[in-house]
Amino acid sequence: MPTIKIIDTVKIDIYSREHPPPHFHAIYAEFEELIEIESLKTYVGKIPCVQRKKVTDWAKGNKEYLLEVFKQLNPRL
Template sequence: MPEICRFLGIVIRMYYRDHEPPHFHAQYGEHEITMEIDSGLVEGKFPRRSLSAVLDWHELRRDELATNWQRARQELPLLPIAPLEN
């Protein structure tokens, strides 16, 4: 699964050929969540501060995430997305 971003110990990835709706995966240590790109719906458990960081990053990078989702569906290389700045 290609890594598209890393910040504050959080790794953001997207699968090729993943199921709908458009989403990404975030991992922090042993914790993992998936987040829908359009709605922001989160599944899974994350520490509060890490979840807050992912929510902020998602809001800033929603268009880039949607573009990468389309690229993944077409099996094109995914583009790196800038991390959340401290």
């Protein structure tokens, strides 16, 4: 279940066997950015600013959902 949402062609993925901190992958064309769920800061990578804003606007209102999915897929963390 990696793709949990698509926001204007940006895929939001959460994988199992992940590492802390809890994060999600925002994938747009050839770009990928890992974004921490709690702070919405970039962990690594970069997507274009316009797409990042759309993703973080959505993520602000869905942090609990993102954390729940992350914990379900990564129960040992």
